[in-house]
Amino acid sequence: MxxxxxxxxxxxxxxxxxxxxxxxxxxxxxxxxxxxxxxxxxxxxxxxxxxxxxxxxxxxxxxxxxxxKVPDFESADFLSSLTVLSAEHFPRDIEGKITRIAEKMIACENIIFYGIGASASICEYAARRFATIGFNSFALVDHTYPIGAKLKNTSENMLIALSVTGTTTEVVEVVNGFRNNPDFTTVAITSDANSTLAKMSDYMLDYSIDVQRINKHEDLTSQIPSMFLVESLSEVVRKIANA
CATH class of the missing domain: 1.10.10.10 (Winged helix-like DNA-binding domain superfamily/Winged helix DNA-binding domain)
Structure with missing residues (x-):
């Protein structure tokens, strides 16, 4: 790292x-x-x-x-941490973004959630949640895995990349490999709407969160916003599919 x-x-x-x-x-x-x-x-x-x-x-x-100098997060007030999902931490058009992605997702044959580090855990959770509601979904947590070869003869795929900063090299490189590929739709879930990942993706779900690290490189940033977006997306997809 x-x-x-x-x-x-x-x-x-x-x-x-x-x-x-x-x-x-x-x-x-x-x-x-x-x-x-x-x-x-x-x-x-x-x-x-x-x-x-x-x-x-x-x-x-x-x-x-x-x-x-490492910020002191131990004194963070419990009640203030509950505001992480307040409306001000999401763009005003977030519901519209979720709906557009959900409508596109309905027709997908494969849904791949990709992330490394802490985001990888959310990807596994997301893949399980979408599989539960009837979609062929799986988590990609190894950037060296030959995902392109695995899905070579498929179409209507969606690659959803999770990265808090939107600048993680491994994530950006993998998503870049699917840019302009007609068989793939790329989606970024990130806290930085102006990041490399966000700009190169077809769709984006963004949120605001303070990045927290200890020992300078060990990530303690909350994954609650990304999990919330994943759950919201799955609920909209489920409702559309059952309509």
């Missing part, structure tokens, strides 16, 4: 990786350390630490250290 989403881990030198691994494992200490302390503990040099920080896009160590 890329560090802060700003750098490709495969492009890092051995020295960069040593610094990366130390920072990732000691994220709670980094905001209170000096450059020389990080260099000593990671068995590198101060100049190497600074070069790595600039690769991440920061001009100074002070800027980096400020950004690195």
């Amino acid at each position: 890329s560090f802060f989403g700003k750098i490709d881990f495969n492009e890092l030198s051995e020295t960069d990786r040593a610094i990366y691994h130390y920072m990732a494992s000691q994220s709670d200490k980094i905001p209170y350390m000096r450059v020389r302390e990080i260099a000593k503990e990671s068995h590198t040099s101060a100049s190497s630490v600074m070069r790595f920080i600039r690769k991440l896009g920061f001009e100074s160590f002070t800027e980096f250290r400020t950004h690195f």
Whole structure:
């Protein structure tokens, strides 16, 4: 996984990786350390630490250290968390979007829910829910799976990609492979209506949510909005199918 989403881990030198691994494992200490302390503990040099920080896009160590501080989510008020599904967190035309996708979905032979990480769990739930109401649906949680070959001789397929940020490289690459394919309709469920995934998809269901991470790369962002959209979509599909 890329560090802060700003750098490709495969492009890092051995020295960069040593610094990366130390920072990732000691994220709670980094905001209170000096450059020389990080260099000593990671068995590198101060100049190497600074070069790595600039690769991440920061001009100074002070800027980096400020950004690195982990927000305190433990004090979040219970009642405020209940507002995650309030109307203001969804676009005004969300019901119309759901209806249009549902009408398209009715004619689909295959419905594929695709996502990785936390989104993968929602995909498995979504696939099970749609299978329950009579649709041939399944979850794709491995971006290396040859989904194109599996569905080569099929038509009227829908690929629904779930990504909170809409910028997850693996998700974007898979969906990009089905762009302009007449046998596939692509749908994005994401919190960023202006993301790469949203812009490349035929349809989009978007919502607003605060991205929450610990240790800088471990995702704690709520999946409740995406689950709500999946359930809403399934209910509309069920009603149309039974009408």
